Amino acid sequence: MVPYGDADGAVIAHAGRYARECVLLAFEMIGGVERMADWASKNPDLFYTRIYTKVITREVEVTASEGIEDLLARLDGQGHSAPVEYMDAEIIPDEE
Numbered sequence: 001m002v003p004y005g006d007a008d009g010a011v012i013a014h015a016g017r018y019a020r021e022c023v024l025l026a027f028e029m030i031g032g033v034e035r036m037a038d039w040a041s042k043n044p045d046l047f048y049t050r051i052y053t054k055v056i057t058r059e060v061e062v063t064a065s066e067g068i069e070d071l072l073a074r075l076d077g078q079g080h081s082a083p084v085e086y087m088d089a090e091i092i093p094d095e096e
Contacts, residue, residue, distance in 0.1 A: 057093065
């Protein structure tokens, strides 16, 4: 067992990494991807709403026609107020 801190109460710097490795090891020990796929096929609503949505990465491209000084002035309420523009967006999953 790895202690959570030393005698002075200092927290181990890599406790999060250690906890992540423990969770991944437990995942493999209880059946890994094969068991998760079986569960997901029996519970697609839960899989898509609680698991899948947490691992989708979002990629956003931002373009501006104004310089940084103009944008900062608008934030401070000193610049002109441009009309609100809406844009189309697409979620692109991260390919690993």
